[in-house]
Amino acid sequence: MKRDIDRIHMLMQLTPPSEIxxxxxxxxxxxxxxxxxxxxxxxxxxxxxxxxxxxHINDDIGEVEIPSDxxxxxxxxxxxxxxxxxxxxxxILGDVNPGAEVVAGGNILVFGTLRGIAHAxxxxxxxxxxxxxxxNPTQVRIAGYITxxxxxxxxxxxxxxxEVARVYDGKVVIEKLSMGGNKVSTx
Amino acid sequence: xGEVIVITSGKGGVGKTTTVANxxxxxxxxxxxxxxxxxxxxxxxxxxxxxxxxxxxxxxxxVANGHCRLKQALxxxxxxxxxxLLPAAQTKDKTAVTEEQMKELCQKLKEDFDYVIIDxxxxxxxxxxxAIAGADRAVVVTTPEVAAVRDADRVxxxxxxxxxxxxDLIINRLRPDMVKQGNMMDIDDIIDILAVDLLGVVPEDExxxxxxxxxxxxxxxxxxxxxxxxxNIAKRITGEDIPIMLLEANEGIMALxxxxxxxxx
Numbered sequence: 001m002k003r004d005i006d007r008i009h010m011l012m013q014l015t016p017p018s019e020i021x022x023x024x025x026x027x028x029x030x031x032x033x034x035x036x037x038x039x040x041x042x043x044x045x046x047x048x049x050x051x052x053x054x055x056h057i058n059d060d061i062g063e064v065e066i067p068s069d070x071x072x073x074x075x076x077x078x079x080x081x082x083x084x085x086x087x088x089x090x091x092i093l094g095d096v097n098p099g100a101e102v103v104a105g106g107n108i109l110v111f112g113t114l115r116g117i118a119h120a121x122x123x124x125x126x127x128x129x130x131x132x133x134x135x136n137p138t139q140v141r142i143a144g145y146i147t148x149x150x151x152x153x154x155x156x157x158x159x160x161x162x163e164v165a166r167v168y169d170g171k172v173v174i175e176k177l178s179m180g181g182n183k184v185s186t187x
Numbered sequence: 188x189g190e191v192i193v194i195t196s197g198k199g200g201v202g203k204t205t206t207v208a209n210x211x212x213x214x215x216x217x218x219x220x221x222x223x224x225x226x227x228x229x230x231x232x233x234x235x236x237x238x239x240x241x242x243x244x245x246x247x248x249x250v251a252n253g254h255c256r257l258k259q260a261l262x263x264x265x266x267x268x269x270x271x272l273l274p275a276a277q278t279k280d281k282t283a284v285t286e287e288q289m290k291e292l293c294q295k296l297k298e299d300f301d302y303v304i305i306d307x308x309x310x311x312x313x314x315x316x317x318a319i320a321g322a323d324r325a326v327v328v329t330t331p332e333v334a335a336v337r338d339a340d341r342v343x344x345x346x347x348x349x350x351x352x353x354x355d356l357i358i359n360r361l362r363p364d365m366v367k368q369g370n371m372m373d374i375d376d377i378i379d380i381l382a383v384d385l386l387g388v389v390p391e392d393e394x395x396x397x398x399x400x401x402x403x404x405x406x407x408x409x410x411x412x413x414x415x416x417x418x419n420i421a422k423r424i425t426g427e428d429i430p431i432m433l434l435e436a437n438e439g440i441m442a443l444x445x446x447x448x449x450x451x452x
Binding site: 080081082083098099100101138139146148149151 | 243
């Protein structure tokens, strides 16, 4: 455990420390969410047109490609109340439990079960993805799009194979994670 | 102008959150506009009990620090139109909000809602102080256990010191059969020690476990004994005069049946 924390601290040296593992500060990483007055009305509804309207991102950093070496590896389970914020990609070897959140500028890969909140492409990159061995999140956010599980969902609707969430045609879609093809964005 | 009611207990696990969810739902069902405020920052539960966890985007800390507007953080209940939740933050701690901010927040909520019900965290530290800062009225929840009653007594003292005089009492998880055998404190014993007005008695009920796990408050279930008790408590809060439910020990199926039929008349 201590080794893992040391590793995270070491990684923090490589990136602006204000961007990672901050608990006390509001997420600057959500400027497009905080500036959008209409956002709160639209979340929760899976209406693609509304979601589209709510997510016009005009900041220039949005579509900047994040280099793949800007990735951190978290080798532990994130428990309720813990959060990871990182401007690059985040890979988690462990689970993300309900109440935990991962906010990344790039993609989020969970080698375990994602039950908490994942926000990929938090700077506005709509090409970002969230992938997990078992995708059963409280919420998935990609750039300015937010989605959640339907209210009457049964537990057995969680598939036993890896899945990926991405923005497609103005809404967040979840599909089986297939390796090898060009389905998974590599940026 | 509405009323701000804080639900507190001192001890953890006595049913504060369940009480908040049920009273709030009960009041909303009566037609009042209600907002439930979770001040248990870092250990939030009220959203889960109401089944609204996956709708949270902004929370009380965002509102208090001005990162979003109050309206953006309020989550409307999926069953009742007039019930709203202001969730707590999970990744922060109790110091993220100050007493002044809570007072201001309660003042704003009071303007728009008939009832503002605050779910207080366990303990008597900063979280407790924040929760009671903006309250007009307090309700103390206890269970018929010596430790819970002791903590309730301490909390009543603190509430009075903070100017919240004459708090009301809810006795939760009472088991009439155990009281009859003399193995559990009865209502009179507790009132004797605490010397406050009794707002209601909620019997131990398995349905509560089911309903909290499902995220559906028990007041909406007409078969639940505890739900019935909470419905009455909600009505008493609005000023209706309803006698305390008389709990009979070892109630058989037939007796229960008779009571149900009797109630409908």
